[in-house]
Amino acid sequence: MSAAPETFGRGPSMRLMELVVAALLVGVGGVVIWGSVKVGIGWASDGPRAGYFPFYVGLLIVGSSLVTFVQAALSVDRRVFVTGPQFMPVLAVLIPSLAYVAAIGILGIYFSSMAFIGYFMWWIGKERGWLLPAIALGAPVAVYIVFERWFLVSLPKGPVELWLGL
Amino acid sequence: MRPTWHCLAAATAAAIGFGTVSAFAQAWEPTRPVQFIVPAGTGGGADTMARAIQGIIAKNNLMKQSVQVVNKSGGAGAEGFLDVKTSPGDPHKIIITLSNLFTTPLGTGVPFNWKDLTPVAMLALDEFVLWVPSDAPFKTAGEYLAAVKTGGNNKFKMGGTGSKQEDQIITVAVEKAAGAKLTYVPFGGGGEVATQLVGKHIDSTVNNPIEAVAHWRSGALKPLCVFDGARLPVTEKMTATMSWNDIPTCKESGLDVQYLMLRGIFTTPGATAAQVAFYVELLRKVREAPEWQQLMKDGAFNPKFMTGADFTAWLTTEDARHRDLMREAGFLAN
């Protein structure tokens, strides 16, 4: 089982998470089945149609997840999935990461990356010295040189880059 | 090269027309790198051509800004077309098209149309040739047709690239001419199709010249006919006895099917005349490069060049023709 099961502390139980995930997967399976039926699940004269395999894939997802759901419902797993103190740092990275992805769509990748690396080093790494500006500025610049100049790969850009004519 | 001259003359006339407009409208040139969208995967025919153009532009310094080739192959190229469609007023984006310009919206139902883009120029037309293994019992397209007919439905297997695209459209046209169904087997790429024919896992293909030429020359495959109105112009001997020019047209061998695939360039909707004129001029220079001419010759392309109103008219006709072909074949989505 999981590497370091936590028995103490408060938080959602393993059992609850198992139930939630299995239920979600049943839903996913249902969507797959629905999508397959839409494109045809039969076996035409010239072999299986587009939805033939996905249909059974969907059925198996639903079936196996239902078993997992029942197993979890019957189990007495009292371990905690994650405790509050454990989860706080995860959220402290996850939420800014999601904000970073959203920012890429608006600001482009370069300035978002600067802000994200800066945030990470300042808040999580507690870095206060010269390394912070060096990495936060240096990494995007290096990325720009490698991708846009050497390999001629265009990365997402925002209004600032357009204005600079990059 | 007879037909080419006419076209060049027409194209020049069109360009002069544009030139006079743009002289007043103030010349334009890109101010940042130009994205060259390829609505197909890396390594295919369109991708190879796009990268050749990129290389020719860079080597001969034809443009101050660089060209960045971007592959957007999702949904049979729909992704690439949608990207250009949804970037109106961004002249730093051009796209190379293949027949999926017409077939993808019809076959998948993804909403776009060539009219959503601004046509720049037709660069060339890609030819299709009917290939069979060299030890196949038929010598001409007529004999092949007769064999298909007497063999009955689904006896013969035709390999091709992709589904509900150019290769399958030609296959359906051949079926109509033969009066019997072929089994169409779609593969991932032209080279794979040709090799499957060499290995005799299928009975015939409609590969582009460049995809099958190596196997022709090595004696594994033989061409029966070319799906063009006139024979191919290249007269250099490819095998001991034959040149591209020696391959009869399908029509003269009794298989009245013609199909050519567009290799054209478009830009974003709302591009100004000056912007289009810049790209037309750029492509004209690309076409003059010896590397381009070599590529045209190696691939036995039909090097037709067309811009402006001629090109638009051609596109309108082809779009209608594809719609008819795909409707008859039952390939329309929904």
Add this chain to the structure above:
Amino acid sequence: MHEIAALMGGFATVLEPTNLLLMVIGIVLGVIIGVLPGLGGANGVAILIPLTFAMSPTSAIILLSCIYWGALFGGAITSILFNIPGEPWSVATTFDGYPMAQQGRAAQALTAAFTSSFVGALFAVILITFLAPFIARFALQFGPAEMFAVMFLAFCSFVGLGRGSPFKTITSMMLGFWLAAIGLDGMTGQLRLTFGSTELLRGIDFLVVVIGLFGIGEILITIEEGLAFKGNHAKIGLRVVLDTWRELSQHWALYLRSAVIGCWMGISPAGATPASFMSYGIAKRMAKDPKSFGKGRIEGVIAPETAAHAAGTAALLPMITLGIPGSPTAAVLLGGLLIWGLQPGPLMFVEQPDFVWGLIASMYLGNIVGLIIVLAAVPWFAAILRIPFSIIAPVILVLCAIGAYTVHNAPFDIWYVMIFGIIGYVFKKLDYPMAPMVLAIVLGDRAEASFRRSMLISQGDLSIFWSNTLVASITTVALLLLFWPAISLAWERIQPRLRYRTA
């Protein structure tokens, strides 16, 4: 020997100073490309093809093929250090490579990976040098039915080995098949499971899933467990290389078997990714204690890397002799050949001997140069783990975002990576195995396509999978492997006292 003389001529071409320099540049660029997730060998080579216009075809192919070797070497680095496979065929390397790094054996894992890559490539090149025409004929026998049988074999050699809940294994694998099925169905030209969304048109790329599940997921787990990479006490120094070599030499049989699998997969041409999975699966099955795989066994690095590099190298042979690419990168190189005015095909050995033998010579030398460069850099790579987490983690996250974007130039793919990161975190905690999902994504659509092609050809008759000796033997072996657990269970029932420790 006519081949030897021709090869010597090739070496003379390659050893020109310009070409040697291009070789080194190519390897270094290739390693960078391999390390950056998303920017794989195929993209890297495609991007650089236009730059080769000014060169002779031989110099150009030396540069580009060395980028390919470099990318093959480089793919292993991030797999081992951060659990992020830079290339699809390095996924299997993460299974044991990453645990080794966590145990402080990053340098050993890297040395094993690089050396194995080299051995695999060398084996393939020797095969190409002496058996090229024969091998080309072998490749022609692979039609859709044979290709499906190969995919099925790759699949069967890998599955059925998991620990934990079999139902979770099934769920995970089916999720992989589902993800592989999204997008355009190549057989009918229909869109499926896209539900009208333009963001699903391109399907969900394997790399996007893997960067999320393995890369981001692992970072989240690491953060939860205390904000530091394990294994930062790694021994680094060139001595490790020599010590590891001593250990590697004991595994010659494994090398041989993996190289054979790799060459076969490269020539057929199924590609490097199935080769790496198949090789890993078989190594695990044949080991005395299969249960220790996935916990940091050096064999778990040797097997996939040898096979992947052998396949990647052998994939160039069908490209040259038949014009069919054995890998995505070979497909792009093929486009390059056409641009340079060369016609790949059976006559290439006759008409362009300088080019072909130059290429083959560059395979030998490129891999030797590559091995020296990457081995010399092992201490530096291993030292990356000593950089504080708070510096390296944001940079990795940024590179993951860029990698996700560059796979299809689609900004929305970055969202997928984050979503799969969260899924990876949850799945890991709930003990859903992830390898079956990844395997299903890699092989799923290709297996389905070749199955349906076979059905088109046979008009729906399943006996096509037993229609000739080649396909029949592959299918039968695959079925035996698939039902091996059941067969061995039955065996155990029959002989309760003579229990096998394997299974």
